[in-house]
Structure formats: structure tokens, C-alpha cells
Amino acid sequence: FALAHLALLRLREQGMPAEAVLDAMWAFDEMCRQLTEGQFLDMWFESREQVSEEEYLHMISCKTSALLGLSAEMGARVAGATPASIAAYRRFGLALGWAFQVQDDILGIWGDEAITGKSAQSDILSRKKSLPIVHALAQEGEAGQALRAIYARSELTPADVPEVLRWLEAAGSRAYAEAMVQKAHAQALTALNEAQPREPAASVLRELADQLAARAY
Secondary structure (H helix, E strand, O other), rough: OOHHHHHHHHHHHOOOOHHHHHHHHHHHHHHHHHHHHHHHHHHHHHOOOOOOOOHHHHHHHHHHHHHHHHHHHHHHHHOOOOHHHHHHHHHHHHHHHHHHHHHHHHHHHHHHHHOOOOOHHHHHHHHOOOOOHHHHOOOOOHHHHHHHHHHHOOOOOHHHHHHHHHHHHHHHHHHHHHHHHHHHHHHHHHHHHHOOOOOOOOHHHHHHHHHHHHHOO
């Protein structure tokens, strides 16, 4: 954290005005606050029976999206981009963060453990309120009712995992999450086009967006 602040302060040595350095530090510290809030919400949601999709989206906006949004924004700031371009880069990072996090949610339930290095059961057993779970729990039909009954149990065991997976598929929650990844990916590319990056950076950023949205690990 101290090294990050020192790096920002060294921008003065690169010729950035003091006011611009101060703005950059403010943006960085605001991101850190959001990141902490998002991590708290992510952990808190595990102990709650119901989490709305709106709450979930706020959580990932504070968490992954805030980090990627600032990363894209900060590069534009340091490069001396226009305010409109800086805002577009920030939207690019925010949307990419949504795509990354929802894809992570999908992998946390259906990912190949040999590739991800993480047990596909852990998110379910810890009652992590990832998007597929949030979506399924909100359904009024049989799948939603069955899943709410399972999550109302005092403890979830590995024996419950196949049943949870069956009801998630019945609720269409995997397809719903995959569609959101594609929507966020499209929003990221739209924002990137609005930012009008030069080559070769433009191709690298598009490739990054494609890789993060389609990753299997």
C-alpha cells in the first residue's frame, strides 16, 4: 500500500502537475475503499439466506470492477488523455470486471478442478452467493423453492452438491450467468472503441478482454 502511494507520488518526477497527482491518489484510495467494501459484502453474503441480484452487482462493482476500472483509468490519466477518453477507459475496466467476476462465478461451480486448481464444490459448500446461486434462489418455481430449502439447512455437505447442481441447471442459472458475461464483454468492447486507443495497445486490450471473458481458469 505504501509502495503504491510512493509510485503515485513519483508521477511528479514525470512532469505531472501536483493537482493531477492528487486526483490520481484520490482515485486510488477510493478504489481501495470500494475494494474493501466489496470483499466485506462477499463474505457477509455467505451468512445470508437471500441476496438480491442488485446487491450482488453492487458487490462486484465494488470488488473486481473497481480494481480493473481504476487500472484502465489510471493509465489514461498518466498518458494525459482527455476527460472523455479517461471516462471511456474506466467504463471499459468496469465492464471487464463484471465479465471477469461472473466468469469466475461460473468456474467456481462448473470449472474443471484440474485446470482451475480449485474444488468445484467449495463455492457451494461455503454458501458463496455467486451470480448463478443468486439467480436460482430468486426463482419462484420448483427449482428456486428446492434450492432455498437446501440452503436453509444448518450445514451443506458434499452429498448436497449434486442436488444443488441439478437445480441450478433446472433454473437456467448457468445460461443466465453466461449471457451476462457476454453482455459485459460487449459493453467493455464498446467502451474501448469509444476510448479510441492507438495500436498496438488497442489490439492488446481487445485480446485481454476476450481472454478474461472466455477463460477456463
